[in-house]
Amino acid sequence: MQGSHQQxxxxxxxxxxxxxxxxxxxxxxxNAGKSVGLIEQGDAPAPPExxxxxxxxxxxxxxxxxxxxxxxxxxxERSCPFRHIDVANQDGTGHSLFSAADSDMDDFGVxxxxxxxxxxxxxxxxxxxxxxxxxxxxxxxxxxxxDMRLVELDNGKTLSAPLVVGADGARSTLRELAxxxxxxxxxxxxxxxxxxxxxxxxxxxxxQVFTPTGPIAMLPLPGQRASLVWYDSDDATKAREQLDDDAxxxxxxxxxxxxxxxxxxxxxxxxxxxxxxxxxxxxxxxxALIGDAAHVVHPLAGQGLNxxxxxxxxxxELIIHGRDPGDHINLHRFEVQRRLANQAMIxxxxxxxxxxxxxxxxxxxxxxxxxxxxxxxxxxxxxxxxANGLNPFKRR
Ligand SMILES: Cc1cc2nc3c(=O)[nH]c(=O)nc-3n(C[C@H](O)[C@H](O)[C@H](O)COP(=O)(O)OP(=O)(O)OC[C@H]3O[C@@H](n4cnc5c(N)ncnc54)[C@H](O)[C@@H]3O)c2cc1C
Numbered sequence: 001m002q003g004s005h006q007q008x009x010x011x012x013x014x015x016x017x018x019x020x021x022x023x024x025x026x027x028x029x030x031n032a033g034k035s036v037g038l039i040e041q042g043d044a045p046a047p048p049e050x051x052x053x054x055x056x057x058x059x060x061x062x063x064x065x066x067x068x069x070x071x072x073x074x075x076x077e078r079s080c081p082f083r084h085i086d087v088a089n090q091d092g093t094g095h096s097l098f099s100a101a102d103s104d105m106d107d108f109g110v111x112x113x114x115x116x117x118x119x120x121x122x123x124x125x126x127x128x129x130x131x132x133x134x135x136x137x138x139x140x141x142x143x144x145x146x147d148m149r150l151v152e153l154d155n156g157k158t159l160s161a162p163l164v165v166g167a168d169g170a171r172s173t174l175r176e177l178a179x180x181x182x183x184x185x186x187x188x189x190x191x192x193x194x195x196x197x198x199x200x201x202x203x204x205x206x207x208q209v210f211t212p213t214g215p216i217a218m219l220p221l222p223g224q225r226a227s228l229v230w231y232d233s234d235d236a237t238k239a240r241e242q243l244d245d246d247a248x249x250x251x252x253x254x255x256x257x258x259x260x261x262x263x264x265x266x267x268x269x270x271x272x273x274x275x276x277x278x279x280x281x282x283x284x285x286x287x288a289l290i291g292d293a294a295h296v297v298h299p300l301a302g303q304g305l306n307x308x309x310x311x312x313x314x315x316x317e318l319i320i321h322g323r324d325p326g327d328h329i330n331l332h333r334f335e336v337q338r339r340l341a342n343q344a345m346i347x348x349x350x351x352x353x354x355x356x357x358x359x360x361x362x363x364x365x366x367x368x369x370x371x372x373x374x375x376x377x378x379x380x381x382x383x384x385x386x387a388n389g390l391n392p393f394k395r396r
Contacts, residue, residue: 008158011037011132013325014151015165016139016174018042020057020114020305021291022167023121025312027070030128032320037159038131039151041138041168045119048078051267054193055114056219056227058082058206058302063309064109066316067117072124074117079110080222086207107204111219111227114305134159142177142287149286149326163326164287165315167308170277172293178284185276187353189214190237191299192230192271194252195221200261202226208300209257214357215300216256225267226260228252231300231357237271274298278346282335286326288315295342298349307345311338 013029015022018040026038059067067074085108088095100108125131137155142164149164166174175182202220209216214231221227230252232240243251245266252263277296282289291308315334319325 008150008160009037009132010148011035011159011161012130013037013163013165013319014039014149014159014161015167016151017166017168017172017291017293018044018118018122018133018135019167019169019291020118020121021308021312022165023118023125024067024070024072024309025165025167025290025316026131026133027072027121027124027128028066028312028316029319030125030131031069031071032316033130034319034325035130036132037161038125038133039137039139039153039159040133040135043135044133045115045122047119048113048116052078052195052221052225052227053113053115054195054227054268054270056111056193056221057114057117057305058109058111058219059117059309060109060303060306061105062313063306066309066313067121070121070124071128072120074110074112074120077222078116079112080202080220081107081110082204082206082220083107084205086205088207088209090209090211108206111206111221139173139177142174144285144287147286147324147326161326162286162324163319163331166287166289166293167291167312168293170275170292170296172289174287175279175289175293178287180279180281180284180289182277182279187274187276187298188234189231189274189357190234190271191274192232192237192240192269194228194230194248194269195267196226196228196249196252196263197265197267198224198226198261198263200224207257207259210357211255212357217300218256218260219302224264228256228260229299230255231274234273241269241271276346276350278342282311282339283331285328288331288334290315290338294338295346297342297346298353300352301345301349303345303349307342310341314338 012034014037015026016039018038026036029036083100085098137153139151140154141152143150148160150160152158166172201224207218217229219227249263279294282294290311297304318330322330
């Protein structure tokens with residue numbers, strides 16, 4: 001690496017990756033008066049308009065609180081709150097309805113397009129004086145030197161900070177440059193996302209039905225719109241992708257529960273491979289990984305982005321209240337807290353997958369777990385609060 005940190009642009013924290021997780025951390029730190037350099041390989045996001053985008057995420061209570069703490073406003077007209085989560089299996093032998101009111105909450109959170117959230121965060125970054133966004137560039141090398149870490153960019157610039165954070169997604173360059181390896185698992189499943197318009201207005205309930213080949217789910221969007229998620233084997237999904245809109249509409253009306261009603265339009269569709277990945281370490285010398293750079297979980301519980309934002313929340317609190325952002329003790333605390341929580345989420349989503357998509361005896365166990373959740377309110381309450389990123393044993 002060429003420059004020393006005397007010749008480099010200095011910040012309190014450098015964040016690589018301006019996706020939802022990286023931008024949220026930058027906004028939270030910038031809002032607390034920190035100097036942040038945000039490196040994004042793409043352009044600043046464009047304003048969302050027109051039809052709803054395919055990439056939709058649920059944001060739970062803790063994630064929403066974190067986004068609020070950064071001073072970011074989510075546009076209400078493109079967000080859809082949900083108050084109930086309905087989980088069942090296809091043959092009707094297991095069913096559980098989770099309601100926010102049972103946990104003294106107004107709602108479980110909101111569904112929002114990924115691009116709407118990312119745009120709102122970048123709008124906030126644009127008015128925070130401590131935040132500098134370096135777009136269309138990426139790191140090519142990084143080196144810890146004394147109490148700083150240097151990052152050399154492919155546009156010739158060098159930045160330095162006491163802490164560099166990798167929020168550059170599942171194929172993180174920063175993770176690779178730091179020599180951190182991952183464990184990896186392929187579910188041999190794809191999720192086909194289909195945005196539709198419906199005859200019926202969608203309500204404040206998100207539902208998921210487990211079938212032997214994978215779950216099918218409906219995420220409500222504002223008005224008469226919904227985002228459908230159809231998990232299936234690679235081959236079945238690829239065959240379904242060849243269908244024209246009318247044939248796909250017919251296939252959905254046949255496979256999905258009648259409560260969806262008739263479809264008036266297939267707006268957009270795409271499919272994504274389902275994989276799990278976990279970094280062997282979240283930290284290095286004056287370096288931390290957050291979001292998908294640290295972990296990728298099965299999306300069936302809608303928690304991947306949420307746990308990424310919880311990483312950012314935990315790290316932000318340690319940075320804001322500590323003296324040195326990259327202090328080893330702080331980073332060690334971050335790793336311990338977040339690895340435990342993320343490992344638990346990976347185990348939970350993994351067991352959901354194997355319980356409901358596996359062979360018949362496993363599926364019977366899955367049915368039993370839904371019965372337990374439905375019949376024991378205390379168990380249900382704990383499950384709901386954990387899914388919301390809240391501590392179920394803390395008094396509110
Ligand atoms: C089908 C599906 C459905 C999902 N549904 C949900 C849901 O309902 N709820 C939920 O919580 N999660 C959900 N997830 C997971 C969620 O989408 C991810 O966890 C989330 O997008 C991760 O955000 P991130 O910011 O960590 O990474 P990313 O979104 O991958 O962002 C990484 C950013 O870094 C930039 N970048 C990459 N490399 C470099 C580089 N070398 N230099 C500079 N910049 C770089 C990229 O351009 C990008 O802007 C779902 C995932 C899938 C596949």
